[in-house]
Amino acid sequence: MNGSRGMGRIASRTMHLLVGLLTSVSLGFPPMIARGAASDPSELLDRIARPAPAKTRFIEVRFSNLLTAPLVVSGELDYQSATSLGKRIDSPYHEQLNVSGDEVSIVREGEPLRHFSLKRAPELRGMLTAFGSLLAGDHAAVEQHFQIAVAEDGDSWQLVLTPRDPVVARRLPAVFVTGLAKIPRCLTVTEAGGNASVLLLGDAGLEPLPEPLELAALDLRCGNPAR
Incomplete structure (x- = not known):
């Protein structure tokens, strides 16, 4: 694919795919989490590790300074392995994004197939490794790429991932995941410039x-900290 703008769009969509693939099955919304109840990240990472393959439906709400209103899309996330991931958007348009090894492909209805190599974006390659490790329960690999903070209140929990790579952190300052017991249910991605995306996972999207x-x-519904 030619052009830095097009590459940037695919890189952004790939980043959203990676953070979205934190889960496989999700139900409902978690209760609000009590702040300051810090816990051991290793125990929570063990609980939310997911065997492949796994799929989950999602509703994503995107907030952008370039949009006059939030964009709401729905579809399915597909986790086949640590290096084989997919995101299908069914509404309000059709799009399929796949990651296979170092190669990303994306096709949108009415547009030609586009390709992007993760070798051109080592920060995304690192993210892919990190999220694959998160799903596999590999604590050391996750901590190599993220600073991890956990808060728990009973069965409810919040996981905050802050990228260590400054290039990634400039684009993606933090990822907030909230859940109940073993189930991640709500995922919020903060982006540079005040943009953000909120993924409501599984039955939470209903x-x-x-x-x-x-x-x-x-943020209030998901139990995220005040901005």
């Missing part, structure tokens, strides 16, 4: 979206 649709309302 709940009506708040009106008006604002990031603060989804």
